[in-house]
Amino acid sequence: MFNKNNDRRKINDDRRNPDIERRSSDIIIPENKLISEIEILREEFIKTTEKLIRDVKRQDKIMVRSDKRQQKEYDQLQLQLKQVEFLNKEIEETQREIIFTMGAIGESRSKETGNHVRRVAEYSKLLALFYGLDPSTAELLKQASPMHDIGKIAIPDSILNKPGRLTAEERVIMDTHAGLGYEMLRHSTRPLLKIAATVANEHHEKWDGSGYPNGLSGENIHIYGRITAIADVFDALGCDRVYKKAWDDEKIFKLFREERAKHFDPNLIDIFFENLDDFLEIREKLKDIVN
Numbered sequence: 354m355f356n357k358n359n360d361r362r363k364i365n366d367d368r369r370n371p372d373i374e375r376r377s378s379d380i381i382i383p384e385n386k387l388i389s390e391i392e393i394l395r396e397e398f399i400k401t402t403e404k405l406i407r408d409v410k411r412q413d414k415i416m417v418r419s420d421k422r423q424q425k426e427y428d429q430l431q432l433q434l435k436q437v438e439f440l441n442k443e444i445e446e447t448q449r450e451i452i453f454t455m456g457a458i459g460e461s462r463s464k465e466t467g468n469h470v471r472r473v474a475e476y477s478k479l480l481a482l483f484y485g486l487d488p489s490t491a492e493l494l495k496q497a498s499p500m501h502d503i504g505k506i507a508i509p510d511s512i513l514n515k516p517g518r519l520t521a522e523e524r525v526i527m528d529t530h531a532g533l534g535y536e537m538l539r540h541s542t543r544p545l546l547k548i549a550a551t552v553a554n555e556h557h558e559k560w561d562g563s564g565y566p567n568g569l570s571g572e573n574i575h576i577y578g579r580i581t582a583i584a585d586v587f588d589a590l591g592c593d594r595v596y597k598k599a600w601d602d603e604k605i606f607k608l609f610r611e612e613r614a615k616h617f618d619p620n621l622i623d624i625f626f627e628n629l630d631d632f633l634e635i636r637e638k639l640k641d642i643v644n
């Protein structure tokens with residue numbers, strides 16, 4: 354319970370102290386002042402809230418605009434990416450066609466058909482796959498192998514298309530086509546042309562070391578050279594050339610067996626015979642059309 358006397362005394366004491374007096378007057382706020390204070394606060398609150406809503410809406414608009422701009426930039430990038438991909442494909446295709454055409458030019462100078470390089474390309478890829486090279490390397494070898502005789506473009510017609518046996522001197526000149534092809538291609542840093550350079554240089558090397566231009570033997574001959582050697586000889590023997598008639602299959606297979614581990618990589622010869630039907634199928638599909 355309150356003690357009235359004590360309370361009164363306290364108020365009297367407080368009035369004597371000016372500080373306490375001021376504080377008491379602050380604490381005692383009249384009701385109307387309080388209402389107006391609340392009213393002011395409420396207005397402040399409404400104003401602040403309205404401003405906040407306006408800001409959020411403005412921010413939303415900015416974000417929508419920014420989203421639209423970002424979407425536009427993204428679409429443009431996608432379009433540019435598609436164009437780059439298209440151009441890249443174009444370059445690859447062009448490169449493939451140029452290499453094939455150059456190979457065909459080399460062969461056509463020696464009166465061989467375009468289908469010879471096509472078949473050599475397919476045989477090479479098949480041998481590479483059966484040998485165990487990965488599919489992308491086998492595909493590169495397929496694209497590069499038509500260039501194996503590109504060096505022949507530098508050999509005089511009188512030698513290249515001589516009907517009959519070459520003299521010893523002519524043979525020396527003819528055999529330079531491997532090194533010449535390599536010289537034409539070796540400066541490129543492109544993987545496809547680097548393979549083509551190896552193929553040009555090593556497709557006349559022989560397993561027993563009796564080939565040219567460098568007399569390499571065994572696995573010192575690059576696998577690309579060993580593969581293309583088989584593909585090229587298999588096809589060349591089966592075609593008419595200015596210096597010989599086409600051989601029949603039995604004669605070709607007999608030579609292949611005899612040249613196993615002499616001219617050719619024995620492992621590749623085994624692979625060739627194990628999968629003979631696949632090679633004959635390619636030959637049939639790409640056979641020369643005789644007019």
Ligand SMILES: [Fe+2]
Binds near residue numbers: 501502530556557
């Ligand atoms: Fe050759």
Ligand SMILES: [Fe+2]
Binds near residue numbers: 469501589
């Ligand atoms: Fe050839």
